[in-house]
C-alpha cells in the first residue's frame with residue numbers, strides 16, 4: 001500500500017445513504033447534490049453510482065454540469081447557481097443543463113434569449129436565507145414571465161433554501177417553509193426546499209423534490225450530530241500510516257514552533273498526512289486519530305506532509321501501522337468540531353495528492369471487493 005495517504009470511498013455506503021433519503025422522503029424525487037467534486041469524493045465516481053438511483057443530479061456551476069455530460073452522464077442535471085451570461089445559456093442548451101434562475105437579470109436574459117431548444121428552469125425564491133433568490137413579493141411576477149418565455153421549457157419549478165436546517169430546535173425553518181408553501185400552492189408549481197437537515201428534521205418540507213448533499217456522503221447534517229444516530233454510513237475514510245516511531249525525553253519540544261513539550265519521556269509517532277493532503281492545519285493537540293483501531297491524540301502542529309501522535313497509550317505501535325484520520329470508526333463530525341470547522345469543509349478539502357480508491361469498508365477494516 002505504500003506510505004501515501006488514501007481516501008477510501010465506499011460506494012455501498014453511498015447507496016445505503018441514498019436508501020435512507022428514500023425512506024425519509026418516500027413521496028419525493030431526489031435531486032442528489034454532487035457539487036464541489038461530490039463533496040470531495042470524486043464527481044464522476046459518485047455521479048456514476050447515483051445517476052440511475054437518484055432522479056437528477058445538482059451541481060453549483062455550469063462547468064461542473066459540462067464535466068458530467070462529457071463523462072457520459074445522461075440524467076437531468078440542475079445548475080444551482082444558474083447561468084451568468086449568454087455564453088453560459090448557450091452551454092446550458094448544448095449540454096442540456098437545467099438552470100436555477102435567482103435574479104431579475106437572469107429573467108431578462110432568458111426573455112431576450114433565442115433558442116430552438118428551450119431550457120428547463122427552476123425559479124429560486126428567497127424565503128429568509130438572504131443569499132440567492134427573488135424576494136417573495138416579486139417571485140410570482142417572475143414566475144409568470146418565465147412561464148411565458150419562449151426560451152423556457154414548460155412551467156418553471158420553484159426552489160428555496162433553508163438557512164438553519166442544521167439546528168432542529170430553530171423555528172426559522174418552519175417560518176421559511178410556510179412562506180414557501182404559500183407561494184407554491186398559489187402558483188401550483190412543483191417545489192423543492194429540503195436539504196439534508198430538513199429531510200431528516202422536517203419531513204413535512206420534503207415536497208416534490210428533495211436535495212440531499214451531506215447525508216449522501218454519510219455525515220450528519222446537524223450541529224453536534226452523529227451519522228450513526230441518523231442511520232448514515234460514512235462514504236470516505238481518510239487513511240495513512242505510521243512512518244516513524246521516535247523516543248523523546250521529558251521537556252523535548254515537538255515540531256514547528258516547538259509548541260508541544262513532552263510532559264515525560266515518551267514515544268511520538270509520525271503519520272504521513274498533513275494540510276497538503278487536506279488534513280486541517282488548525283487541528284489542536286488532543287484531536288483523535290485511530291491508530292490500529294485505537295484512539296490516540298495528535299500532538300504538536302500539523303505540518304504540510306505529516307502529523308505527530310502521542311504514543312504513550314500504545315507501546316506496541318510500529319512503522320507501517322495503519323492510521324485513520326476520519327471515516328469508519330472515527331466520525332469526520334468529531335474531527336471537524338476539534339478543528340473548529342464543519343465536515344463539509346474537511347471532505348471538500350482533500351487534495352489531489354491523495355490516492356482515491358473504491359473499496360467496501362466495514363468495522364474499520366478495508367476489504368477489496
Ligand SMILES: *Cc1c(COP(=O)(O)O)cnc(C)c1O
Nearest residue numbers: 033080161195196211212213214
Ligand atoms: C449544497 C446545497 C444543498 C445540499 O445541502 P446539504 O446540507 O449538503 O444537504 C441543497 N440545496 C442547495 C441550494 C445547495 O446549495
